[in-house]
Amino acid sequence: MTTLTFPADFRWGTATSAYQIEGAVAEGGRTESIWDTFCRVPGAIANGDDGTVAVDHYHRYAEDVAQLAALGVDTYRFSVSWPRAIRPDGRPNPAGMDFYSRLVDELLGAGITPWLTLYHWDLPESIAGGWTSRDTACLFADYATAMHAALGDRVRHWTTLNEPWCSAFLGYASGEHAPGHNDPASAVRAVHHLMLGHGLATQALRAADPAATLGITLNFTPVYAADPASAADADLVRRIDGTSNRMFIEPILLGAYPADVVADLGDLWTPDLVADGDLAIISTPIDVLGVNYYTTNVVRAPKPGEVPEPNVVRGRTLASPHITAPEAIPVDRGLPVTGMGWDVDPDGLYGLLVRLQSEYTGSRGIPMVITENGAAYDDTIGADGLVEDSGRLDYVRSHLAAAHRAIAAGVDLRGYLLWSLVDNFEWSHGYHRRFGIVRVDEQLRRLPKASALWYQAVAGSGTLTL
Numbered sequence: 001m002t003t004l005t006f007p008a009d010f011r012w013g014t015a016t017s018a019y020q021i022e023g024a025v026a027e028g029g030r031t032e033s034i035w036d037t038f039c040r041v042p043g044a045i046a047n048g049d050d051g052t053v054a055v056d057h058y059h060r061y062a063e064d065v066a067q068l069a070a071l072g073v074d075t076y077r078f079s080v081s082w083p084r085a086i087r088p089d090g091r092p093n094p095a096g097m098d099f100y101s102r103l104v105d106e107l108l109g110a111g112i113t114p115w116l117t118l119y120h121w122d123l124p125e126s127i128a129g130g131w132t133s134r135d136t137a138c139l140f141a142d143y144a145t146a147m148h149a150a151l152g153d154r155v156r157h158w159t160t161l162n163e164p165w166c167s168a169f170l171g172y173a174s175g176e177h178a179p180g181h182n183d184p185a186s187a188v189r190a191v192h193h194l195m196l197g198h199g200l201a202t203q204a205l206r207a208a209d210p211a212a213t214l215g216i217t218l219n220f221t222p223v224y225a226a227d228p229a230s231a232a233d234a235d236l237v238r239r240i241d242g243t244s245n246r247m248f249i250e251p252i253l254l255g256a257y258p259a260d261v262v263a264d265l266g267d268l269w270t271p272d273l274v275a276d277g278d279l280a281i282i283s284t285p286i287d288v289l290g291v292n293y294y295t296t297n298v299v300r301a302p303k304p305g306e307v308p309e310p311n312v313v314r315g316r317t318l319a320s321p322h323i324t325a326p327e328a329i330p331v332d333r334g335l336p337v338t339g340m341g342w343d344v345d346p347d348g349l350y351g352l353l354v355r356l357q358s359e360y361t362g363s364r365g366i367p368m369v370i371t372e373n374g375a376a377y378d379d380t381i382g383a384d385g386l387v388e389d390s391g392r393l394d395y396v397r398s399h400l401a402a403a404h405r406a407i408a409a410g411v412d413l414r415g416y417l418l419w420s421l422v423d424n425f426e427w428s429h430g431y432h433r434r435f436g437i438v439r440v441d442e443q444l445r446r447l448p449k450a451s452a453l454w455y456q457a458v459a460g461s462g463t464l465t466l
């Protein structure tokens with residue numbers, strides 16, 4: 001048995017997002033988000049599920065905070081629903097603001113640090129053009145300012161966007177996410193407007209509150225060549241890594257979009273897209289980088305005459321490679337997979353953290369926090385009512401061990417926020433993909449799984465036993 005000890009000030013927490021848990025979509029003056037409308041498109045969501053009730057967190061938030069307190073975690077990452085907080089005329093919605101204010105007070109009362117994400121995909125339906133419109137970036141900064149005015153006295157940790165790759169490419173290119181468009185040109189515009197929105201919001205928050213901790217959460221999916229000696233495989237990796245990973249971190253930390261990605265995009269990257277001064281805004285300094293990590297991929301070039309199955313790498317739609325590397329063929333490494341069909345690859349997390357530290361964050365003195373990591377599995381309920389979710393527990397344990405290894409190698413990693421606190425609405429997969437360490441049953445009762453009891457011991461002691 002080996003026991004790993006994490007730094008004394010390492011943050012332990014869990015993460016959720018508004019649309020996935022709140023429900024109450026027509027209460028307290030909330031107007032529609034793009035996910036409300038997208039869920040009504042026949043076939044868009046497995047089983048015809050939607051977020052109308054979700055896990056009713058809007059009404060049961062105190063119970064959920066009690067679950068967090070029982071877990072003994074010190075940090076809770078949640079998101080604000082923009083159409084609950086802000087009315088279509090741009091003014092704050094008092095009932096919506098009151099909900100988040102009560103949630104924050106409940107967290108603080110339980111000794112838990114609120115870590116607020118402004119945008120986890122539920123854009124107000126009322127915003128014309130969505131992220132294809134440059135104006136949306138400005139509206140996002142106004143929304144950030146309004147949230148800070150309401151909560152900035154109590155919320156000290158602010159994340160602008162969650163996973164802009166998903167918002168842009170799954171929302172506008174593959175159509176798998178709201179608003180469900182299939183237009184690569186729109187996806188590319190969305191990338192830049194999301195990045196600009198991040199920069200404008202960061203500037204606004206910084207001006208209002210120089211001492212706040214500001215950051216963004218990016219999803220990184222490392223990709224490897226099936227044959228490291230193959231130039232064709234290496235070029236696929238370059239292109240996929242470009243649109244999946246570098247396209248988002250480089251404008252923020254290096255102040256420029258990667259030139260090779262811009263060249264790959266050709267006419268999709270229109271001359272009017274990036275205005276003078278945009279990159280200076282986007283690269284406004286941040287205080288922390290949020291890293292979401294789930295899996296890695298291996299790809300190879302097709303053999304002569306082989307026709308690739310477009311777009312899909314081991315269960316996860318790869319909308320951006322479809323644009324820049326449509327011929328990529330996924331390779332099955334024979335690794336264990338989660339209930340999502342995603343390869344379990346903790347070494348990928350280690351390699352990612354070391355790469356981010358050495359290529360991007362280290363020289364700039366920017367610490368990282370894992371803002372999401374976790375797994376869906378098909379849970380079975382034991383006779384005693386307990387879910388013995390050993391698959392999920394092993395997944396988290398092996399990834400925490402990889403995180404510890406990265407810290408030992410010099411990576412400035414400050415915390416781990418497990419996805420997710422409770423089972424919830426897993427976007428286009430609906431409710432049957434369960435990521436929670438706390439089960440939510442048909443009656444919406446919360447029942448900690450074995451992984452929750454285990455995580456409580458890890459977070460409480462700051463040690464991990466292998």
Ligand code: FCB
Pocket residue numbers: 017020162163166219292372419426427435
């Ligand atoms: C991430 C999302 C989160 C959840 C997990 C499984 O991409 O940010 O909302 O869906 O995946």
